[in-house]
Amino acid sequence: MKNTDLSKKIKELRTRLGLSQGELADIAQLNLRTVQRIESGETEPRGDSLKRLANALNVMPNDLIEWTEKEDNGLLVFLNLSALAFIAFPIMGIIVPLIIYMLKKDQVKNINETGRRILNFQITWCLAIFLGYILFFCVIFLHVHIPMPNISLANLGGLELMILAPIFYYVFNVLIILWNAYRSYKGKVVIYQPAVRFLR
Known part of the structure; x- marks a missing residue:
């Protein structure tokens, strides 16, 4: 089960900046389909993708990592x-x-x-x-x-x-x-x- 909190947060940050999925993909230098899959919760960004998304959304990678953590x-x-x-x-x-x-x-x-x-x-x-x-x-x-x-x-x-x-x-x-x-x-x-x- 993928982390829906992270996907929602990425979508929220993107819309707050007034970016479309395509624009976010261009700024983050990621494939549009990758951004779509991340926002739909089909996949989680890791490593370089996570860093690129964080930079494009003007947040620190650690801030995004927090949304991938599970409560236990x-x-x-x-x-x-x-x-x-x-x-x-x-x-x-x-x-x-x-x-x-x-x-x-x-x-x-x-x-x-x-x-x-x-x-x-x-x-x-x-x-x-x-x-x-x-x-x-x-x-x-x-x-x-x-x-x-x-x-x-x-x-x-x-x-x-x-x-x-x-x-x-x-x-x-x-x-x-x-x-x-x-x-x-x-x-x-x-x-x-x-x-x-x-x-x-």
Whole structure:
């Protein structure tokens, strides 16, 4: 089954520019029959044809690619939940979603944005957790004195809070992933914060 959304969008863009199918074919340097088949949904433009059509319609090829993507909220939910692999080892929360993201990139609607947000969050989280482990190692084994703020939470000192921090990080990560999996299931945009934008 061909993508009728793409064919409708191409026709809409063509008529908005006031072009006939023949004129579009001439500008895009495509056969008239090819343009007709694309607009009727008989075929989808790919590669060079897609680029030529995009240029003729004054849009970016990526804009047209978006209309060829299929909606698959189930895959987006799976992509979100794959980040739970961090429970086995923190770096797995990056590797597993990255593999799924790379395999399905540009094939599923919203996967590019969702994938980048998950990866940015997980990379940020991994850096925070590893820095926490390094800090803990320095304090306990190297006896490095780090000035700790005088925080008292349920009569816990700075060292105890430092020990509990990774547990908080893990629980927070799980809750964020589950919440965003639910948002993906509902077709909403995921929100992974705080995160440094490593991937744009």
